[in-house]
Amino acid sequence: MDDVQVDLVLRSTRVVTPEGTRAATVAVAGGRIAAVGPYDADVPARARLEDFGDDVLLPGLVDTHVHVNDPGRTEWEGFWTATRAAAAGGITTLLDMPLNSLPPTTTVDHLATKQDVARSKAHIDVGFWGGAIPSNVKDLRPLYDAGVFGFKCFLSPSGVEEFPELDQEQLARSMAEISGFGGLLIVHAEDPRHLASAPQQSGPKYADFLASRPRDAENTAIESLISHAKRLGARVHVLHLSSSDALPLIAAAKREGVSISVESCPHFLTLTAEEVPDGATEFKCCPPIREAANQDALWQGLADGTIDCIVSDHSPCTTDLKTPDFASAWGGISSLQLGLPAIWTEARTRGHTLDDVVRWMATAPAELAGLSRKGAIEVGRDADFAVLAPHETFTVDPAELHHRNQVTAYAGRTLHGVVRSTWLRGERIVENGNLAAPTGRLLERNN
DSSP: OOTTTOOEEEEEEEEEETTEEEEEEEEEETTEEEEEEOTTOOOOTTOEEEEOTTSEEEEOEEEEEEOOOTTTOTTTOOHHHHHHHHHHTTEEEEEEOSSSSSSOSOSHHHHHHHHHHHTTTOSSEEEEOEEOOTTOHHHHHHHHHTTOOOEEEESSOOSSTTSOOOOHHHHHHHHHHHHHTTOEEEEEOOOHHHHHHSOOOOSSOHHHHHHHSOHHHHHHHHHHHHHHHHHHTOEEEEOSOOOGGGHHHHHHHHHTTOEEEEEEOHHHHHOOGGGOOTTOGGGOOSSOOOOHHHHHHHHHHHHTTSSOEEOOOBOOOOGGGSOSOTTTSOOOBOOTTTHHHHHHHHHHHTTOOHHHHHIIIIIHHHHHHTOTTSSSOSTTSBOOEEEEEEEEEEEOOGGGOOSSSOOOTTTTOEEEEEEEEEEETTEEEEETTEEOOOOOOBOOTTO
16 A cells, blocks of 8 residues: 555454455545555554454445435435435445435436535435436436436336336337436336236225235236346346245346346345234335245345345335325335344344345445445445444434434334444544534446
């Protein structure tokens, strides 16, 4: 390393690197990782040393699925509160979804509006997905050139009228346009015909809601998505996989060379349908939390690589929208601040390591979005870190969450893994739950 440039040195007996966890010293220069050396490496004279002892030094997590809802529905969430919650949870980069804000990110002008709102409020780095809706095929290439990381679409109603779903013909048209310039299409995959034919019953019973969002809706939508992607040579990503029945379809498509990737979410991997109380609509999301046996199969999909990454699908709302009626309550789970400990709590009981968690929650999401400077502790990457006390526990108190509305399906749960501090480009932005002023940057594709 060049001693003249190094201004910060981080040391831990457990540093999670792409080669595995080891005792190491990480040198930082100008906000980037300059060297990853032995634990007892010399510290340059002008550098500050931070020794974390046995706490684990992780790369900052990357969450590519966050609904910030700002502007337009800022009473639900906003860039200030969402990025504070993310930072407190060890996340240093997020990508904002194109809907639930007003306007949605479906034109270049709408993207600029959102960027203007986010610029002074971001505690972490923030990028943006564009949206693919029936009326904006002409806007897709300009949005891509303006820096969005790809495009999200729905195959069933999104829940907000300003972001309509694509039918099969529209899906093929948008996919062809996006693949023509090498872009990525990310898809909420539930088939509307299966949803329409499923029993629809209002009321507080979770079993009735679960029956209204059958696995077949996901399986059929994913099957058609694979068919289009294969025919068009397109790159596609399945959002928030809930149905484990779709895993063989996805695995087969990957073996055949289809460019398809898949994510799941903390709530599908740590919560089960059997434990959801009637009327507890803080557990409602679409697709839904399914049974414990389904969850076991999702973990197997992570273990064998069929599922690539874990992201939050943080989709908050005001408290009044979580009515006790599962049919009418807003569907979405807030988990930005809790995803890392929630997943680590479950992963450790299933024999997984923090190396696995980092791969699923930092490295793979960064690769999905093409964020080459994020997601790993290695030379040349941004000096983004989370420091975790993996054996320490805490009980989730909604009042201590930084989300705008402290509604959470994790209330009262005891979780393993306390985030001691979070670092963005070599600057500590969170220490023991206390946040610094916002210093996040707006990210653009390939920039």
